[in-house]
Amino acid sequence: MEKLLTFTLLGLVFVSTAESRDFKSKKEQIPYSAINCRKHVAYLTDFGGKGDGVTSNTAAFKAAVANLSTVASDGGALLVVPPGKWLTGSFGLASHFTLYVHQKAVILGSQEESDYPLIDPLPSYGTGREAPGKRFSSLIVGTNLTDVVITGGNGTIDGQGEIWWKKFKAKQLNHTRPYLIEILHSTNLQISDLTLTNSPSWHVHPTYCTNVIIERLTILAPVTVPNTDGINPDSCSDTRIRDSFVVSGDDCIAVKSGWDQYGIAYNVPTQRLSIRSFTCISPDSAVIALGSEMSGGVRDVRAEDVHALNSQSGIRIKTGAGRGGYVKDIYVRGVEMENMKYVFWMNGDYGSHPDPGFDPKALPEISNINYKDMKAKNVTVVGSLSGIKGDDFTNICISNVTVELAKEKKKEAWKCVDVGGVSSNVTPKACPELVETEVDCAFPTDTLDIDKVELNKCSVEV
Structure with missing residues (x-):
């Protein structure tokens, strides 16, 4: 009986696939890049989807993923979201699965709270970030997956977050807002070639994942809306972020x-x-932020060829007493900035806590922080570096950095306390705590394994 059921389900996939290809026979083959190509292809319309921008497609997405997951072991499956506007609530993905969003397709996040099931807080957070207890499930989710791809021809996923922003501001939400994409406990994850916009909160949140590739994303949110972070790798190993552009009311990348x-x-x-x-572009936050939630540790971060415009700070470290953990072995080079408040910003007094149970004696380790080969124009403050009394931030190195101050600059280009390190060829001259010497700050010469991964060339008929 089980064999007959399996055969029937597989037959449904094959029939659906064949019918879709016949229906789409006059369409073109569109190339795309992925960690793996797929043997089976289906379309959201095969499962009752309607791209009118009004009809809910939550059931169609769920049926499509459930159906296509039956061929995961037979070359995997790809679901095409064709041209149209596809309204949906939260839905999950499967292993050996690709979600492909056509260039003229828009996935619209539902604005109904009931379309986002309540889920438990992340174990490394203990509670919701914005309210005690549970949180709303994200729009696109996945847990314990292997080989999952979310990509497209620069199609759009629009979280329609305005109603969530208004409720949050008015304190009308009892749970933490949903994110746009959150994948947990997974390996071999790719998110690429998409426009992501107007998330209720964070846009891309891989968590407890390994081997993550995030490339060619355009992420857009109003610069006046807080917590609309762009990309937030969280307790992840072996991640690469490439060729992406973020406009946000919060950190563009938050580690x-x-x-x-x-x-x-x-x-x-x-x-x-x-x-x-x-x-x-982030007028009220950082281009790359390390923290503030960094209690499990952050290490071996390499950033280069970074451009910042009209942003509050370039590289920022946020931590405080009670965080514990560490931020160490950080390497940044080749950064160009314009119209900035801060180039370098570190603060050890970032005081938000999940509940009163934190240990104020749990002090973070901040060490081996390397910045080199940077240029900035129209800057208010070059560096504001504040460690924790009795817990200095150490082994900071800044070399070959030239900053042109704004006309309305502060009296002090640098302010440093409870920090230590060295500087070389820095204009304006760094604070005395960063002892001037001849040094070229470190940047690793080896190549991370995730940077060696080459995507396959695939195609899909759309």
Whole structure:
């Protein structure tokens, strides 16, 4: 009986696939890049989807993923979201699965709270970030997956977050807002070639994942809306972020690993993170932020060829007493900035905590921070570096950095306290705590394994 059921389900997939190809026979083959190509292809319309922007497609997405997951072991499956506007609530993905969003397709996030099931807080956070207890499921989710791809021809996923932003501001939400994409406990994950916009909160949140490729994303959110972070790798190993552009009301990239005592206990760092060819606009936050939730540790982060415009800060480290963990072995080079408040910003007094149970004696380790080969124009403050009294931030190195101050600059270009390190060829001259010497700050010469991964050339008929 079980064999007959399996055969029937597989037959449904094959029939659906064949019918879709016949229906689409006059369409073109569109190339795309992926960690793996797929043997089976189906279309959201095969499962009752309607791209009118009004009809809910939650059931269609769920049926499509459930149906196509039956061929996961037979070359995997690809679901095409064709041209149209596809309204949906939260839905999950499967292993050996590709979600392909056509260039003229828009996935619209439902604005109904009931379309986002309540789920438990992340174990490394202990509670919701915005409210105690549970949180709303993200629009696109996945847990314990292998080989999952979310891509397209620069199709759009629009979270329609305005109603969520208004409720959050008015304190009308009892749970943490949904994210746009959140994938947990998974390996071999790719998110690429998409426009992501107007998430209720964070846009891309891979968490407890390994081997993550994020490339060629355009992420757009109003610069006046807080917590609309672009890309937040959280307790992930071996991640690369490439060729992407973010406009946000919060950090463009925020590197995280859990919150206070919960992150310390869970003890899963973000490590071996590579960022390259990245552009950010964020008037009220950072281009790359390390923390503030970094209690599981952050190490071996490499960023280069970064461009910042009209942003509050270039590279920022956010932590505080109670966080524990560490931020160490950070390497940044080749950064160009214009119209900035801060180029370098570190603060050890970032005081938000999940609950009163945190240990104020859990002090973070901030060390081996390397910045080199940077240029910036129209800057208010070059560096504001504040460690924690009795817990200095150490081994900071800044070399070959030239900053042109704005006309309305502060009296002090630098302010440093409870930090130590060296500087070389820095204009304006760095603070005395960064001892001037002849040094070329470090940047690793080896290549991370995730940077060696080459995507396959695939195609899909659309």
